[in-house]
Amino acid sequence: MTTGEGTIRLRPPRNAPDRRAVGWWRVQWLLLTAAPVAVLGVLGGLIAPARFWLLTPAAVIAGIGLLCAVLFPLWWFRTHRWEVTDEAVYVSTGVLLREWRIAPMSRIQTVDTVRGPLEQLFGLATVTVTTASAKGAVEIEGLTHEAAAELAERLTRITQDTPGDAT
Amino acid sequence: MSTAAGSGPGWRRLHPRTVLVTALVTAGVAVGAAVPVTVALSGPLGYAAAVGWALTGAALLIGCAAAGDYVRWRRTRYRAGAERVDLHTGLLLVKRRSLARERIRSVDLTARPLLRILGLVTVRIGTGENTGGDSTLTLDPVARAEGERLRRDLLDRVVPGSAAAHRDGELATLDPRWIRYAPVSFAAPLLGGAAAGGVMQISDWVGAQDEVIRWIADRFQGTPLVWTIAVLAAAALAAGVIGALGLWIEMWWNYRLEREPGGTLRVRRGLFTSRSLSVEERRLRGVDLVEPLGVRLAGAARVDAITTGLTKDEERSADHNTLLPAVPRALADAIAAEVLREPAAPTGAPLTAHPRAARGRRLRRALAVALAPVLVQVLLGVLLTPVLLWTALGCAVVLLPLAVALALDAYRSLGHTLSGGYLVTRSGSVRRSTAALQRSGVIGWTVKQSLFQRRAGLLSVTATTAAGGGAYTAHDTDASEGLAFAADAVPGLLEPFLERG
Numbered sequence: 001m002t003t004g005e006g007t008i009r010l011r012p013p014r015n016a017p018d019r020r021a022v023g024w025w026r027v028q029w030l031l032l033t034a035a036p037v038a039v040l041g042v043l044g045g046l047i048a049p050a051r052f053w054l055l056t057p058a059a060v061i062a063g064i065g066l067l068c069a070v071l072f073p074l075w076w077f078r079t080h081r082w083e084v085t086d087e088a089v090y091v092s093t094g095v096l097l098r099e100w101r102i103a104p105m106s107r108i109q110t111v112d113t114v115r116g117p118l119e120q121l122f123g124l125a126t127v128t129v130t131t132a133s134a135k136g137a138v139e140i141e142g143l144t145h146e147a148a149a150e151l152a153e154r155l156t157r158i159t160q161d162t163p164g165d166a167t
Numbered sequence: 168m169s170t171a172a173g174s175g176p177g178w179r180r181l182h183p184r185t186v187l188v189t190a191l192v193t194a195g196v197a198v199g200a201a202v203p204v205t206v207a208l209s210g211p212l213g214y215a216a217a218v219g220w221a222l223t224g225a226a227l228l229i230g231c232a233a234a235g236d237y238v239r240w241r242r243t244r245y246r247a248g249a250e251r252v253d254l255h256t257g258l259l260l261v262k263r264r265s266l267a268r269e270r271i272r273s274v275d276l277t278a279r280p281l282l283r284i285l286g287l288v289t290v291r292i293g294t295g296e297n298t299g300g301d302s303t304l305t306l307d308p309v310a311r312a313e314g315e316r317l318r319r320d321l322l323d324r325v326v327p328g329s330a331a332a333h334r335d336g337e338l339a340t341l342d343p344r345w346i347r348y349a350p351v352s353f354a355a356p357l358l359g360g361a362a363a364g365g366v367m368q369i370s371d372w373v374g375a376q377d378e379v380i381r382w383i384a385d386r387f388q389g390t391p392l393v394w395t396i397a398v399l400a401a402a403a404l405a406a407g408v409i410g411a412l413g414l415w416i417e418m419w420w421n422y423r424l425e426r427e428p429g430g431t432l433r434v435r436r437g438l439f440t441s442r443s444l445s446v447e448e449r450r451l452r453g454v455d456l457v458e459p460l461g462v463r464l465a466g467a468a469r470v471d472a473i474t475t476g477l478t479k480d481e482e483r484s485a486d487h488n489t490l491l492p493a494v495p496r497a498l499a500d501a502i503a504a505e506v507l508r509e510p511a512a513p514t515g516a517p518l519t520a521h522p523r524a525a526r527g528r529r530l531r532r533a534l535a536v537a538l539a540p541v542l543v544q545v546l547l548g549v550l551l552t553p554v555l556l557w558t559a560l561g562c563a564v565v566l567l568p569l570a571v572a573l574a575l576d577a578y579r580s581l582g583h584t585l586s587g588g589y590l591v592t593r594s595g596s597v598r599r600s601t602a603a604l605q606r607s608g609v610i611g612w613t614v615k616q617s618l619f620q621r622r623a624g625l626l627s628v629t630a631t632t633a634a635g636g637g638a639y640t641a642h643d644t645d646a647s648e649g650l651a652f653a654a655d656a657v658p659g660l661l662e663p664f665l666e667r668g
Contacts, residue, residue, distance in 0.1 A: 090664050133631035
């Protein structure tokens with residue numbers, strides 16, 4: 001295991017998020033875009049003299065937001081991956097800033113399943129795995145309710161069987 | 168046991184002198200508040216009436232505070248039992264806090280000057296929990312002997328197999344010559360600025376600010392503006408240096424670093440406020456050799472402990488986990504080795520340098536930061552007034568070489584390696600930090616790669632840990648080499664997720 005014998009890469013984790021995650025991410029982008037656009041639009045409607053200076057940025061933000069809403073979910077769907085082995089949880093995320101997180105089973109402290117209102121709508125859930133580090137939390141997004149429940153149950157079982165005080 | 172909370176055997180009370188402490192502290196506050204109030208009231212009411220009102224108010228304030236603290240004292244009980252340490256307190260609803268003894272990781276004794284005169288200490292008992300707010304228990308105050316007893320009792324555990332090669336007892340004591348590193352710390356310019364600000368603030372309070380400014384203006388009549396600024400800055404800096412020396416003496420007087428039987432490291436220091444920090448060695452995950460720029464140029468370094476179980480605000484205050492003040496670099500390494508029970512300090516190990524692409528990234532980033540104000544001034548100068556073009560030139564002449572120097576230095580500082588049981592990462596220029604983290608203390612990995620890093624073949628590898636800052640990063644390593652480093656550091660964890668070839 002010395003360096004210099006060819007390149008070493010992180011392989012992508014094996015499992016993809018559910019297809020519905022694309023829709024969920026898209027709605028998140030749209031809501032994120034809609035808030036400032038609506039504010040600027042209403043102000044632009046009310047304040048006639050400044051209309052140009054309010055509606056132009058609104059249009060620009062709306063354009064960028066729509067573009068992001070179309071592109072990013074597709075990219076994310078291709079790059080977000082997760083995997084749980086008997087030894088570790090492994091997650092990769094991000095397009096422009098790629099990120100791979102690995103948490104060993106023996107160090108996992110809590111397993112949380114969260115279903116936000118939007119996620120409910122799409123039948124999705126997020127499983128968050130935390131370790132004793134303030135910076136080591138691993139999130140698995142875009143799971144179906146059943147898959148999330150099953151995964152959380154499996155993680156809890158494995159971590160209970162693994163000895164150690166997790167620090 | 169809601170009302171009879173903690174009346175059984177083993178329950179103790181805080182020291183009754185706490186009421187006196189509160190009364191005295193409140194009296195101090197009252198005096199501080201009464202003086203301006205008296206001055207303000209003496210105009211409309213006359214002097215005698217104003218003093219009367221102020222005294223009544225102060226007496227009321229002190230009485231209320233003392234009564235409140237008396238009730239708190241009456242209602243507070245603690246017990247260091249065989250399995251748990253309990254604290255019951257609270258006026259209307261009883262608040263109970265209970266820590267399992269085996270999870271207690273630190274017992275700190277602090278005594279502010281007033282407490283010290285009265286023979287009292289504040290005891291803070293902490294567990295290894297990093298999350299949640301219920302991880303510390305504070306006894307404020309108890310008698311000094313009682314505090315010492317608690318500290319010994321709670322941390323006294325037999326650690327099997329502790330290496331006999333490393334001595335118990337004293338590891339380091341204060342060498343007065345170390346004070347020469349105090350003026351080069353960042354405290355000096357900060358204190359200087361504070362001193363100048365303080366003079367203006369106080370003169371403003373007594374309504375003499377204009378006079379002070381006029382007095383200074385008179386002194387410098389006929390002197391060119393540049394010299395005036397230089398002399399004033401030098402005066403502020405001199406005040407800052409004196410302040411830094413004073414602060415250093417207050418902080419580090421009576422400094423001793425000891426290893427106590429049972430595997431506990433203990434730091435004692437302080438002139439007026441005496442501080443005692445105890446760290447259980449099995450909680451120690453490594454050391455961080457910190458070299459702020461000025462201290463590094465003087466060839467010195469400070470040693471911080473990387474430990475689990477300090478509470479959040481303790482981690483934030485920089486001096487709380489400091490094991491050794493700024494001392495000559497070689498000595499810092501020697502003490503670090505002694506603390507870690509290693510023959511040689513991992514912080515002194517030769518490091519793997521990072522690829523040249525990392526230097527380019529640092530240069531580009533530094534130039535962007537330095538050029539931003541210059542460009543803004545040029546733009547405004549073209550639009551508004553040519554004066555700004557000259558200031559832009561001045562900024563460029565000063566900032567650009569500085570930015571380049573810092574970037575090159577930051578690149579030279581980058582490094583990582585594995586040394587024995589430790590993973591060592593170094594980074595930073597203004598505050599260079601060489602962290603040696605036990606490989607067994609690594610509880611996960613985060614690998615990050617931005618678009619730019621991918622094109623340059625770099626990535627950043629972060630080891631997460633329960634201790635210290637929670638994460639230690641090797642920035643901008645070569646993509647393959649960084650992953651190999653992480654895979655070697657904790658065998659088996661990263662390996663299944665790597666592709667080779």
